[in-house]
Amino acid sequence: MRVVTSGSAYLDIDAYACCIAYAELLNHLGIDARAVSSAPLNVSISRTVLGWQSSLDDYRPRAGDEFVLVDVSDYHHFDPLVVLEQVVEVIDHHPGFENHWAQKLGPAADILPIGAAATLIFQRWEAAELLPLISETSAALLATAILDNTLNFTGQLTTHSDIRAYEILAERAKLEADWPERYFSECQATVESDLIGALAVDVKRLKAESNLPQVFAQLAVWDASALIRTHRATMGHWLAAQGEDWLLNVISIRECKSYFLAEPLVSQQKLSHLLSIEWQAAMAVLEPALLRKELLKLGLAAPAL
Template identity: 70%
Template structure:
């Protein structure tokens, strides 16, 4: 059996949708597969999305299982249920591990710059000729994951393939024209209901030699300004409790910007090495918005030290 799973820390809408929709496709093709995760969905898997009824499955490991990883390629962050020597496919859009998996899996490693891993799964449905059989739930999940990961098509990594995939999937998932605003507002309501839990549910700890802040949280909401007005003090206190080098990338869909919140001076200096930023009371604004994976790519491409004057 193929076990379709993702990362260990949390399950966002892209990973959630990819696990469920890819398992559905494989089963239609006569390949036994299950969508499985040890991690809990974060706020991007909204109440309405959960209400669609597409769920992850129970899993009892056997020695014959093979593993397919979606929306993750850093093997240090794989779901703990994964046996590394039985990984047979990796589908991801995060940079950093392309060469490793190309050597391990060859063509079975599909890691490339694209807005959403959900678009890669959609392309597998179309390539297999099964798109007419996709369930309404899987179509809606993949479409919503594309919305989220492309920042409603305003993100810098958005491609024509993402736009085309959404155009195909949205009607199959019965999504209405006002779904994007409804979705992001619903995510914001969930985030604000427990801001600390939301921070914990989308937080990554970077490697010690990273050019990015060591503790890196990210949240996507409809209105970042309103959230900061209501919760900035709580966010500062909670993030400070995670370490003395931290960043929150708060993405505002309505305003097409990222509010970078980084109170420690060392964190501000790291970011200013990568981008031209104007800091005011621990906040800098990026227009257009940028995702964590885009900042990670910048850090991987940057020189390790500032050039001397």
Template identity: 50%
Template structure:
């Protein structure tokens, strides 16, 4: 059995959709595969998406299974069911482990600078000549993951490959023109319903050697101004409980910007230099939405640390 899975901390929509769609592709190719995860689903997987007739499989990994990793390449953060020695393929778009996997898997390690891992998964369906066989719910999941990861196709990380993939998938799924606004608004409603839980499901701890806050959270909403005006104290207290040195990247899709909220003046000073932004009362507004992985990439470059391990 081939187990298609992702990380251990949480599952976002890119990992969720990518695992489901890639397992379906392998099965169509005659390879027994299951999409599984032991991680909690975060708020990017809205209730509407969870109600669609495609989802994760029920399967307990065994010592005979092999693993395909989607949207992750750092072995220290793999799902707890994964034996890294039995990983046979990696599809990811986060920097840091390109050489590590290239040495082990060669062409079966695809760690590429695209906006979404689901763009890569879509391309695998096309390369296999099986896109015609993809069901509409899977197409809708993949399209939504691309929307989320590329910030409605307007983020700095968005590429022509992401745009092409989204157009083909949205057409196949029959997504309405207002789907992006509906999706991101639903995510925001769920986030606001239990803000601490939403933050805790999208936190990453940074390498202490990097010029970054030790903990970075990220939330993507349709419009962030209301959230900052009404729940800033909750945002601060939730992050502060993890570490006094923190950053929250609050992405506002409708405003096409990011708000960077930090826990200390020292963090603000470091990030102001790193990203060339101005903080006022430990809050900075960045035109053009910014992703956490882009902040990490800037820090790696500043630290002169190779993007491969």
């Protein structure tokens, strides 16, 4: 059995879509596969998405199973069900572990700077000449993951491949033209219904070599300014309890802006080392928006403070 899985902290729409759609493709190719995860789902998997006819498989890995990792390549953060020595493929778009997996897996390590890992899974379907067989649900999941991870195609890592993949998948899935606004608005409603829960499942703890704050939370919503006006104090108090070096990136899809919140001076200095931004009352606004993975790429390439 080939187990398609992702990270340990949480499952976002990109990881969720990739697990399900790639397991489906492998089964079409005659390889027994299951989409499996022990991680909690985060707010990017909206109410409508949860209502689609798709789900992870109820399967417990057995001795001898092989593992495919999607949307993650940092082996420190693999789902705990993964047996490292039995990883046979890694498909990801996050920087930092390209050389490690290239040495271990050769061409079975597909780690590329692209807007969404879902685009890489789409390309696998296309290369196998099986795209006409993809289920509407998997097409919708991959399309939505591309929307989310490219910030509705405004993110700096967005490529023509992402845009093309979305257009083909959205048509296959029969997604309506207003789906992007509906999707991101649903995500915002979910965030506001359980703000602390949303932060808790989308926070990452980074190492010193990232040149970024150690505690880095991110939320992508339709209207970030409205969210911050209402909930800034709550978010700040919770993040301050997580450590003395923290940053929150609230991405506003409607405005194509990032709202950075960081009360610790050391956290502000780290971000100012990477970006030309101005802090006012512990908040800085950047246009266009930047994703955490884009900031991580900048941080890893920057000289240490």
